[in-house]
Amino acid sequence: MVISFGPRVLLAILVLILGLWLIKLSKKVLNKALKTKRLDDTARKFIVDITGGLLAVMLFISVLSLFGVPTTSFVAILGAGGLAIGLALQGALQNFAGGVLILLFNPYRIGHLVEIMGSQGFVKDIRIFNTTIVTLDNKRVTIPNGPLINQQIINFSEEGSIRVELFVNVAYDTDLKDAIETIGAALETDSKILKTPSPEIGVAELGDSSIKLFVRPYTKAGLYWQVHMEALKNVCEALQRRNIKIPFPQHEVLIKKD
Numbered sequence: 001m002v003i004s005f006g007p008r009v010l011l012a013i014l015v016l017i018l019g020l021w022l023i024k025l026s027k028k029v030l031n032k033a034l035k036t037k038r039l040d041d042t043a044r045k046f047i048v049d050i051t052g053g054l055l056a057v058m059l060f061i062s063v064l065s066l067f068g069v070p071t072t073s074f075v076a077i078l079g080a081g082g083l084a085i086g087l088a089l090q091g092a093l094q095n096f097a098g099g100v101l102i103l104l105f106n107p108y109r110i111g112h113l114v115e116i117m118g119s120q121g122f123v124k125d126i127r128i129f130n131t132t133i134v135t136l137d138n139k140r141v142t143i144p145n146g147p148l149i150n151q152q153i154i155n156f157s158e159e160g161s162i163r164v165e166l167f168v169n170v171a172y173d174t175d176l177k178d179a180i181e182t183i184g185a186a187l188e189t190d191s192k193i194l195k196t197p198s199p200e201i202g203v204a205e206l207g208d209s210s211i212k213l214f215v216r217p218y219t220k221a222g223l224y225w226q227v228h229m230e231a232l233k234n235v236c237e238a239l240q241r242r243n244i245k246i247p248f249p250q251h252e253v254l255i256k257k258d
Contacts, residue, residue: 012066019059027052034103046128047100094146099128101149112157113221116143122222136225157221161194164217164228168235169210171245176203176211179244183215186238192227193217210247 027048034044103126108114112123114133121135132142156162170179180201187199197218205212215235219227239246 008066012063015066016059016063019055019062023052023055023059026055095129095144096146098145098147098149099126099130102126102131102145103128107153108155108158111222112155113162113224114156115154116148117151119143156224160220161197161218162221162224164219164224164231166215166217166228166231166235167204168213168215168239169207169246170213170239171247172209172211174211174244178242179213179239182238182242182244183213183235186234187215187217187231189234190217190227190230192219192223193231194219209249 030051031044031048034047102108108123108126110123110126114120114123116131116133119133119135119141121133121139121141123131124134124140125132128145130142130144131148132140134140168183170176183201184199187193193199194217199218200214200216202214203211204214215231217227217231236246
């Protein structure tokens with residue numbers, strides 16, 4: 001009996017030593033990987049410790065099974081306990097899981113201009129349970145990571161540039177080539193507008209009293225509204241200097257006398 005039990009003890013010790021070494025190595029690799037995700041030290045340590053704890057429990061169960069100890073009941077107890085804790089902390093765990101996924105897959109980073117769950121602004125902070133953005137009207141919005149990860153995330157900064165959409169109306173008797181060249185020259189005076197891709201200018205619509213032109217310059221995401229306002233001003237002034245009319249709707253009223 002002692003002889004047959006000896007190899008089990010030896011195997012269990014080897015598995016324990018190898019398992020502890022692998023857990024230590026896994027925690028080290030995970031910690032190094034999380035350092036590249038701009039994660040704060042507390043959250044990083046929490047993730048590493050949780051991962052190490054789960055691996056240690058799995059190792060403990062494996063070693064017990066090598067000794068011939070029935071582990072089915074033990075696993076069932078752990079499962080029931082985990083389920084109870086999970087139900088009690090359902091919202092927090094959902095936010096935690098969402099935070100981990102955000103940090104791993106990087107749908108956005110600090111400083112990016114994003115639109116999330118109806119809020120548009122710059123990412124101020126990414127934590128394990130929530131994301132904070134500062135909106136364009138300078139409001140701080142904190143969004144839980146759990147619901148966030150299942151929603152559409154629009155990232156305006158990821159591609160490096162963003163298109164500004166403008167519209168300008170000109171009269172029907174306007175020389176369109178002259179108007180388009182004038183608008184293009186006005187855009188070139190703004191150094192914040194990118195040369196590549198170049199601005200797009202063309203006819204968007206034939207209205208009741210004017211020709212509607214689209215003007216689409218590109219800029220860096222963080223400069224969107226600044227370029228939007230300055231481009232409108234520069235284009236308007238340039239058209240006025242060229243005596244190109246910017247019409248407005250007019251109505252003729254006929255008064256019939258009896």
